[in-house]
Amino acid sequence: MQHQGLSLEYHTLNCNGKLVDLSRPKIMGILNLTPDSFSDGGKFNNESSALLHTEKMLKEGAEIIDIGPQSTRPNAEFMTAGEEINRIGNMISLIKKEFPEALISLDTFYSETVRFGFNEGIDLINDISGGQYDEKMFETAAETRLPYILMHVNPSYETMHDKIKFEDIIVSVNRYFSEKSAELLAKGVQDIILDPGFGFGKTVADQMKMIDEVKYLGFERFPLLIGISRKSFIYKPLGKAPGDINEETQKLHLKVLQQGAKILRVHDVAEAKKTVDLFLKGSV
DSSP states (O other), X not given: OOOTTSOGGGOEEEETTEEEEOSSOEEEEEEEOOSSOTTTTTSSOXXXXXXXXXXXXXXXXXXXXXXXXXXXXXXXXXXXXXXXXXXXXXXXXXXXXXXXXXXXXXXXXXXXXXXXXXXXXXXXXXXXXXXXXXXTHHHHHXXXXXXXXXXXXXXXXXTTTOOOOOSOHHHHHHHHHHHHHHHXXXXXOOOEEEEOOTTSSOOHHHHHHHHHTGGGSGGGTSOBEEOOTTOHHHHHHHTOOGGGOHHHHHHHHHHHHHTTOOEEEESOHHHHHHHHHHHHHHHO
């Protein structure tokens, strides 16, 4: 539910009937069911290991579990909606049964996968395509009445990772958010979360500019989700591996939290939780 005219400090999301207060930033833990994810591919793509990892993330402080059946790294295997649904299997309902307190987000750009996930009990839709890869996505999101995560990305699957030369990345991303959020609201989507799309078709310089100017993204109307965990714009310039940049990532997490970010999408939950606690201590 949007509280027009109020500070985002008071923003709440209606997640499948559960009201989620965003005055305290939330951690979204990543659960990749993919064999080919760039940083943890194949680790959690069976039921027992996925459930164990979900339990670990929840204990460490995640409140949202983001299930990803398809990798969107450069040169990843392309999957159909049917293949995504087969890969998900019973995972959503299993997590719901084992961990009823967990909120489940489904990372997909297919409306058909969203419908499947909704019937299984998901609480949020995380669409990296901004509705551009499936024309039925926005109306499907409206039908479910679930919060919709709107990410900035290039207009086609094939060009998803093509580096675009933006005159001003902040202006371009905000223009996209303005157009897409208006479309979503017109369709009847009640809750919108904005994701600037780190790691998708942007230069290192543009992504660092977004970090520095997060406060200017989204018009203070919608909550911001930031997903920079293990992203190449951090580790490549440092000559490090994706799993070796925790210290640098947490400094950036703190920076975006101080500028109003409400959800951190992360692989390393315990470390992100320390950062959120540090931020809250400093903001008291």
